[in-house]
Amino acid sequence: MTAGATVRPGGRATWIEEAGANLGLALPIAIAFLSQMATVFVDNVMVGRLGAAELAAGGLGANMMIAPMLLGMGVLTGVAAVASHAFGAGDPAKVSMIARQGLRLSLVLSLPCAAGILGFVLLLPHISYDAGTVRMAQGLLLWSLPGIPAFLAFTALRNFVTAARRPRVVTVVTMLSVGVTVVSNYLFVYGSFGMPKLGVPGVGLTGTIVCWLQFLAVAAYVYFDPGFRGFHVFAGLGRHHASIWEILHVGWPISGAYLFENGLFLMTTMLVGLFGAAALAAHTVIIGLCSFTFMVPYSIGQAATVRVGRALGARDHAEASWAGYVALHLGVIWMLIAATVFVTAPHLLIGFYIDVDAPTNAPTLAVALTLLPVAALFQVFDGTQAVASGALRGLKDTRIPMAICFLGYWVIGLSTGAALGFAFGRGAVGLWLGLALGLAATAILLTLRFHRQVKRLPS
Numbered sequence: 001m002t003a004g005a006t007v008r009p010g011g012r013a014t015w016i017e018e019a020g021a022n023l024g025l026a027l028p029i030a031i032a033f034l035s036q037m038a039t040v041f042v043d044n045v046m047v048g049r050l051g052a053a054e055l056a057a058g059g060l061g062a063n064m065m066i067a068p069m070l071l072g073m074g075v076l077t078g079v080a081a082v083a084s085h086a087f088g089a090g091d092p093a094k095v096s097m098i099a100r101q102g103l104r105l106s107l108v109l110s111l112p113c114a115a116g117i118l119g120f121v122l123l124l125p126h127i128s129y130d131a132g133t134v135r136m137a138q139g140l141l142l143w144s145l146p147g148i149p150a151f152l153a154f155t156a157l158r159n160f161v162t163a164a165r166r167p168r169v170v171t172v173v174t175m176l177s178v179g180v181t182v183v184s185n186y187l188f189v190y191g192s193f194g195m196p197k198l199g200v201p202g203v204g205l206t207g208t209i210v211c212w213l214q215f216l217a218v219a220a221y222v223y224f225d226p227g228f229r230g231f232h233v234f235a236g237l238g239r240h241h242a243s244i245w246e247i248l249h250v251g252w253p254i255s256g257a258y259l260f261e262n263g264l265f266l267m268t269t270m271l272v273g274l275f276g277a278a279a280l281a282a283h284t285v286i287i288g289l290c291s292f293t294f295m296v297p298y299s300i301g302q303a304a305t306v307r308v309g310r311a312l313g314a315r316d317h318a319e320a321s322w323a324g325y326v327a328l329h330l331g332v333i334w335m336l337i338a339a340t341v342f343v344t345a346p347h348l349l350i351g352f353y354i355d356v357d358a359p360t361n362a363p364t365l366a367v368a369l370t371l372l373p374v375a376a377l378f379q380v381f382d383g384t385q386a387v388a389s390g391a392l393r394g395l396k397d398t399r400i401p402m403a404i405c406f407l408g409y410w411v412i413g414l415s416t417g418a419a420l421g422f423a424f425g426r427g428a429v430g431l432w433l434g435l436a437l438g439l440a441a442t443a444i445l446l447t448l449r450f451h452r453q454v455k456r457l458p459s
Contacts, residue, residue, distance in 0.1 A: 013319075018326040022303045026330075028171040029162065030299035035174035037291070039181045039210065043203050046185045050199060057133045058200045061140035063266070064124075068116030070258040072109040072152045076102060077305075078251025079156055081393045082243070083163035084306045088313025094243065096231040099160045101244040103237060106152035113148050117141050139201025147208030154215040157222060160233070163306055169221045176217075177210050184209050253402035254393065260402070264409040268417065268435060272428050275421075278363035279428040285353040285364070286371045286432075290379060293338040297331035297383030301390025308394025317457040324391035324450055328384065335383035339376035346372045367428055374432040381439035388446035395453050404445045413438015 040062070047058040079102035086094040121141050124134045158170045184206040191197025198205060222228045265287070272283040304327035311319035342349065347356050350368050354361045385408075392401050417434020420426045426433065 013322070015326060015329075018322060019330055022300060022307060022323070022327050022330060025162075025165055025167065025303035025306060026296070026299040028167045029302050030295050032158075032167065032171040032174040033295045033299060034292075035171070035178055037295070038178045039174075042178060042181050043185065043206070046182070046189055047200060047203060050189070053130070053132060054136065054200050057136035058140060058203055060129070060133065061137035061144075061200065061204070064120040064137070064141060065117060065144055066262060067259060068113040068120075069148075069151065070262055071116070071255050072106065072113050072148075073155055074255025074258040075109060075248060075251035076106060076152060076155045076159055077254045077393065078247040078249070078398075080159035080163045080302070080305055081250050081309050081396055081398075082246050083160055084309025084394065085313035085396070087163055088310035088316075090314070092231065095163075096233065097241050097243050098247065099156075099231060099233045100235075100237055100239075101241055101247060102156035102160060103153055103233070104240070105244055105247060106156045107149060109152055110149040113152070114145055117145060117148075136200035139198070140204040143198075143201050143204030144207050147211035150208075150211040150215040154211065154218060157215070157218045157233075161218070161222065161228075162302065163309070164228070165306060166227070169218055169225075173214050173217045177214055180210055180213060181206055250393070250396050250398055253398035256402040257389065257398075257405040260405045260409050264414055264435070264438070267414060268431055271418065271421065271431055275427045276363075279367050281354070281364040282367035282371055283428055283432075285350055285368050286375050288353060289342070289349055290375055290382070293335070293379060294382055294386065296334050296338075297386045298390075300327050300330050300334070301387040303327065304387055304390040305393040308391050309396070312395060312457075317454070317459070320394065320457065321454040324394065324454065327387050327391055328447065328450075331383040331387035332380065335380045338383075339379045342372050342376040342379065370429050371432050374429060374436055378432065378436040378439060381436060381443040384443035385439055385446050388443065388450050391450050392446065392453065395450075397449070397453055400449060401446055404449065405442055408438045408442030408445065410438075412441045 043058065043062070044055065048055045079098060083095055083098045083102075086092075086098055118141075121138050124138055127134075129137075158167070161167055161169060185202065186192045187195040188198050188202035188205050189200070190202075219234070222231075222233055269280070269283060269287075273280045304324055307323040307327070308320045311317070311323055346369055349372070350356055350365060354364060356365050389401055389405075392398065413434050415434070416437050417431040420430030420433050421428065422430075424430060
């Protein structure tokens with residue numbers, strides 16, 4: 001027995017062994033997501049060199065892409081949950097079918113995602129934005145459209161290889177994508193080497209190129225790798241199978257939860273902007289810091305989906321329970337570490353985004369310093385709800401968690417934040433206190449939901 005480990009019920013594993021198994025899967029997932037964040041950072045930096053107006057237009061266009069794409073991403077997360085059960089049950093035929101139906105579904109979902117983006121293209125001229133901003137944002141959105149099928153197909157394959165506990169190919173591909181993004185932006189945003197200078201719309205073209213390269217790279221790996229070849233993922237893609245409805249059944253509530261969460265942060269950002277430029281800038285800085293640290297518990301939750309799902313598919317209910325609880329422990333431990341850093345090194349962290357010594361940044365620094373302690377508390381709850389959601393997906397329990405997310409995010413979080421921020425005059429801090437309270441309620445309810453669900457499993 002490993003020293004210091006806690007024995008899981010049944011005596012077959014230690015806490016450290018289960019934690020190691022989760023982290024072994026979560027680490028490459030986290031690196032992949034951080035690499036995706038790095039491509040967005042590269043886009044912002046390179047567009048920012050064109051000017052503030054271009055940066056604003058690029059940010060507007062990118063944010064308008066998020067909601068439609070979350071629809072597809074959430075549904076296709078069902079591939080990981082359902083495939084994990086099939087892997088655990090030792091049913092390779094069903095695994096193959098799930099992978100194929102996930103790819104079919106990605107093509108179907110491309111249509112509503114594209115319709116949503118086109119809707120924003122048509123809506124933009126009717127919002128009170130500068131005409132130049134509208135034109136640039138529309139160009140970005142239109143150039144992004146051809147990449148939608150590739151992005152969603154890549155998402156389906158990413159969930160499949162994650163369920164197979166082999167996500168490293170996605171990690172490598174997404175890391176290489178950062179370099180591709182830099183080169184493509186130089187070509188099409190700046191018009192280097194004789195290429196057309198598209199400016200902000202060039203970011204959309206770069207995104208399309210990257211999406212297709214990511215999909216083709218992972219597809220080639222799955223097709224040629226001996227470990228995946230036996231699943232014949234790309235054979236018979238034209239044939240419909242009832243398992244597509246199982247993916248949809250599990251996946252559509254995940255989309256709802258994603259949209260509720262994204263909508264909460266979008267609405268909060270809009271409300272913070274009412275308190276002035278300094279408050280909005282400080283909010284942007286703290287959100288950026290939180291987004292970085294959040295990738296770890298989010299990845300732990302993704303790993304929990306696979307480990308809980310595989311155990312449940314194998315009808316090892318004690319293992320499913322233990323995998324979920326250990327994942328929750330890991331999420332809380334990481335976020336407590338992150339919260340400690342937030343409280344003890346505020347100037348250092350804020351300094352990654354702004355010059356804390358510049359007098360012109362003093363108002364932003366002052367607000368950011370008041371938000372960081374709230375964000376530290378916020379982090380613990382945010383990490384817990386992310387892991388609990390992932391563990392529940394492993395149980396294929398997604399509809400009640402979606403309702404819990406709506407209750408926590410919108411009914412409790414947003415309403416409380418608005419009341420504290422405006423009625424009680426707490427400003428941006430009040431809105432963040434509302435976020436923390438909403439996430440706390442969500443985390444507690446989702447954790448209790450997981451506890452209840454595993455207690456109901458047969459012994």
